[in-house]
Amino acid sequence: MTRTSIIGELRDTIYDDSDLEPTVALVLERMARNLSPQPYLPKSEAEIQPALERYLAAQKVHAEVMNVARLGGGGSKEQFVFDLRRSGIGVTRHVLRIDPAQSPIETNRRREFEILRAMKGVVPVPDVQWLDAEGSVFGQPAIIMSFIQGVTKPVGKPTGNVSGLGIVFGDALRKKIADQVLDQLVAIHAMDWRSADIPSFQAPIADRYQAARWHVNWWSRVWRLDRVQPMPLMALVERWLVDNVPACEDPVVVHGDYRSGNFIFDNTTSRVTAILDWELAHLGDYHQDLAYLLLSPLGTRENGVSYATGLFEYDWFIREYSERSGRVIDPVTLHFYKILNCYMSVVIALGSCVRSARDSQSHQDTHLTWVAAVGHVLHTEMCDLIEKGPDNEPVS
Numbered sequence: 001m002t003r004t005s006i007i008g009e010l011r012d013t014i015y016d017d018s019d020l021e022p023t024v025a026l027v028l029e030r031m032a033r034n035l036s037p038q039p040y041l042p043k044s045e046a047e048i049q050p051a052l053e054r055y056l057a058a059q060k061v062h063a064e065v066m067n068v069a070r071l072g073g074g075g076s077k078e079q080f081v082f083d084l085r086r087s088g089i090g091v092t093r094h095v096l097r098i099d100p101a102q103s104p105i106e107t108n109r110r111r112e113f114e115i116l117r118a119m120k121g122v123v124p125v126p127d128v129q130w131l132d133a134e135g136s137v138f139g140q141p142a143i144i145m146s147f148i149q150g151v152t153k154p155v156g157k158p159t160g161n162v163s164g165l166g167i168v169f170g171d172a173l174r175k176k177i178a179d180q181v182l183d184q185l186v187a188i189h190a191m192d193w194r195s196a197d198i199p200s201f202q203a204p205i206a207d208r209y210q211a212a213r214w215h216v217n218w219w220s221r222v223w224r225l226d227r228v229q230p231m232p233l234m235a236l237v238e239r240w241l242v243d244n245v246p247a248c249e250d251p252v253v254v255h256g257d258y259r260s261g262n263f264i265f266d267n268t269t270s271r272v273t274a275i276l277d278w279e280l281a282h283l284g285d286y287h288q289d290l291a292y293l294l295l296s297p298l299g300t301r302e303n304g305v306s307y308a309t310g311l312f313e314y315d316w317f318i319r320e321y322s323e324r325s326g327r328v329i330d331p332v333t334l335h336f337y338k339i340l341n342c343y344m345s346v347v348i349a350l351g352s353c354v355r356s357a358r359d360s361q362s363h364q365d366t367h368l369t370w371v372a373a374v375g376h377v378l379h380t381e382m383c384d385l386i387e388k389g390p391d392n393e394p395v396s
Contacts, residue, residue, distance in 0.1 A: 015242055020221070021214050021282065023108055023200050028221050031106040035225070039359070043139075045069060048080050048096065055137040059130060062086065071095060076105040076279070081147055093147035095126070099140040104352040104371075106222070107279040109133060109141040111200045115253070115281045116145065118196040123184040124148075124274050150264025150273040165374065167260045167310045168300055176270035178311040181263060184275060185293075186325045189252040189286045203251050203283045211248035211284040212336065216241045219344045226351035228358060233383070237343050240386060246333040248285040256280025258289045259298055259309045286327060291337035293317075295345075297377045331393030335385065342382035349375025 020028070045068045052065045064085040071079040080096045099109065109131065116128040126145040135141045153167045169177060193201070204210035220238045227234075255262075255278065262277040292298070293309050294317070300310045308317055322329055353371045 015209075015213060015245070017217055017220075017242075019206075019210065019213055020217050021202050021204070023111060023202065024214070024218055024282075027106050027108050028218070028225070031222075032225055034101065042100070043078055043080075043098070045080070048082075048138075051138050052082060052096065055130070055132060056084075058137065066091075076103045076107075094129070094144055095147050096138075096142060096144050098138050098142035099135070101140065104356045105279065105348060106352075108200065109143050111198075111281070112279050113143050114198045114200050115278050116143075118193075118198050119188070119191065119253075119275075119278070122191050123187050124272060125278075126274055126276070148264065148274040149266070151267050152261050152264055155267045165261065165298060166300055168302060169260075169310050170302075173270060174307070174311055177265060177272065180265075180272045181311060182317070182320060183324065184263075184272065185255075185258060185289060186321065188255055188258075188275075189289070189325060189327070191253050193251075193253050193283060201283055204248065205251065208247035208249060209245045211251055212241075212245040212340070214282075215284065215288070215340060215344070216245065219340075219347045223347045223351050226347070226355045228351065228354045231350070233379070234343075234346070237339070237382060237386070241336070241340055241343065244336050246285070246287075246330070246336050251283045252286045254282055254284045254286065254288050256282060256288070257292070259293055260311065285333065285337065286325075287329065287333045287337045288341065290318075290321065290329065291334050292341040294334075295338060295341060295378070295381065297374065297381055332390045335390035335393050339382055339385050342378045342385065345378045346375050346382060349378065 049065055049068045052068070056063055056065070061084075066083040066085060068080055068082040071081045078098045078100055080098075081093060082096065083091050083093050085091050097109075097112075110133045113128050113131045113133075116125050119125045120127065126148050128143060128145040130144040132138050132142045154169060154173060193203075204214055216238065223234055223238075255275070257277050257280050258275075263272055263275050265272045293312075294314065296306070299306055299308045301307070305313065308314055318329055321327070349371050353375070357372075
């Protein structure tokens with residue numbers, strides 16, 4: 001039997017393009033309902049202050065809300081920092097993370113709440129405290145968590161950008177941070193999700209191919225909802241992904257956006273203080289996190305050396321992850337997930353971000369327009385990866 005006929009038989013027997021993780025399917029149904037031509041008006045501090053007071057009163061939290069201010073970053077969610085003064089506790093600082101009317105990355109705040117709560121004590125994360133899952137008080141779904149001190153890039157150096165791409169750490173800082181970030185990724189993948197309280201997460205265990213199939217279907221569905229103009233190559237890449245879905249024997253917690261810019265560290269001690277942005281977390285194949293982190297456009301080049309996400313020499317990362325985790329890295333599976341991650345990123349950048357900015361549906365239209373430029377870089381990377389094949393991927 002030829003490879004082509006094997007692929008055809010595999011696709012016909014195990015590929016169902018309607019198969020999605022149930023909670024993700026609900027998110028995409030909500031996304032389709034909420035598409036609107038009406039411009040979105042970002043929330044102001046003056047609106048957030050009384051909403052916080054109403055919400056906390058409903059939770060029977062007796063506190064004075066102070067110093068509400070919009071927090072920088074957060075391209076897909078609106079974020080506000082504020083202080084609470086409580087008797088016997090004093091003043092504590094918190095972050096409100098709330099959906100805009102239409103986010104360039106539609107996800108579920110209950111899932112984010114659950115995974116942050118489950119990861120407490122596994123890796124450094126903010127202490128998630130309150131959830132408005134349906135947006136009954138804030139108008140849109142929201143979570144409230146503790147504020148963690150830290151920075152995403154070296155202070156005082158002109159490096160990187162607002163999305164955390166292209167951060168140049170330099171040799172000294174890189175050596176202090178790289179081991180921490182790698183060990184934390186190993187810890188995330190080793191977390192015992194079967195014993196965790198994460199009821200909004202479903203495991204892809206119907207068959208060996210469901211982990212990859214869920215994600216091809218997820219992002220192809222988003223592309224059809226959000227594309228601004230046709231791009232024939234996206235249909236070809238989708239077909240390539242369908243034809244090449246790899247097996248996943250042992251699902252793990254996948255962060256989904258694990259890279260520089262999504263962790264913060266203490267600028268004095270260089271200690272990583274929190275892993276952030278868990279909205280794309282799911283149960284799936286560990287190769288997905290590795291492949292995303294290793295994408296060339298997310299890396300840097302310093303003194304003639306390429307560093308994945310600004311931190312890791314490629315072969316060193318592959319070898320060290322495998323040794324520390326005890327997991328075998330399959331080059332064909334790693335290659336598939338590089339292409340899938342490029343596809344996802346292009347969907348977000350050239351579909352969701354462009355549509356959201358065009359229709360004035362975000363609080364950061366200018367930023368989302370900038371992200372579209374990154375989409376073209378990843379589009380080229382996606383083509384190059386398919387053309388080159390998996391032969392250049394290292395074996396652990």
